[in-house]
Amino acid sequence: MESVSYLSSILAANLQPGDAVGFTFFTGYMSMLAASIFFLVERSQVDAKWKTSLLVSSLITFIAAVHYFYMRDLYLETGESPTQYRYIDWTLTVPLMCVEFYLLIKPFGGKVSTMWKLIAYSVVMLVAGYVGEAIDPSNTILWGVISTAGYLGIVYEATMGDVKKVADASSSPEVVGAVRLLRNFVIVGWAIYPIGYMCMEGNLLASTGWNLDLIYNIADAINKIGFGLVVYSAAMTATAKSKATA
C-alpha cells in the first residue's frame, strides 16, 4: 500500500472534488495539448503559404500545455499561484501571438517593424505585470496601470494602426476577417487578464475573493485556442477557394 500511495503522490497531483481552480489547471493542460496536435496535423490540409501560421498556432498551445503541466503540479502540491511559470509561458506565447498577426499581413506588405512594435508593447505589458505580482506587490495598482498602457498599444495597432491598415488594403477577405477576429480576441478575451490581476491582495477587486488563477486559466484556454482556430479557419477557407479556381 505504501508504494501505491507513493505512486499516487508523484503521479496524480492531488485534485480534490470541488477544487475548481485545480480542475481548470487539468482541463487547461489537456485542451492545450489536444489543440496542439490538431493544428499540427491539420497543417497538411492547407496551402503552403498558411503552413507557418498553423505551426505557430500549434507552438502557442504546445508551450502553454508544457507550462500547464508544471503549473498544475505546483498548484496542487502547494496551493500557491504558479506566478513564475505563468509569466514564462506568457513571455513566450504572447510574442508568438504577435507573430501570428504579422504572418497574416506579411504577404501584403506588412513590415517586420510592425511585429517588433507589437512585441515591444507586450514586453511592457508582461514585465510590469510580473513586477506587480511578484516583485513589488505593494504597488500592484501602479504596475497594473503601466502594464495596461502596453496592452492598449497592442489594441491600438490591431484596431487603427499598421496591422489594421495593411489588412484592409490587402486583396484577401480571409486576411481582413482573420485580423478583425484576432483583434476582437485582443479587445475582449485579453481584457479578462486584468480582471484576474485586480483580484490580487491590495488591488481593486480583492474583496470579491475571486481566484486569479481560475480567471487566468479560463482566459488562456479561450485566447490561445481561439487564436489558433481563427487562423485555421481562414487558412481552410482560402485553401478551398484557391483549389476551386485552380
Ligand SMILES: *C/C=C(C)/C=C/C=C(C)/C=C/C1=C(C)CCCC1(C)C
Ligand atoms: C496566452 C496568454 C495571453 C494571451 C496573455 C495575455 C495577458 C494579458 C493581456 C495581461 C494583461 C495584464 C494587464 C493588461 C494589466 C495587469 C497585468 C496583466 C499582465 C495581467
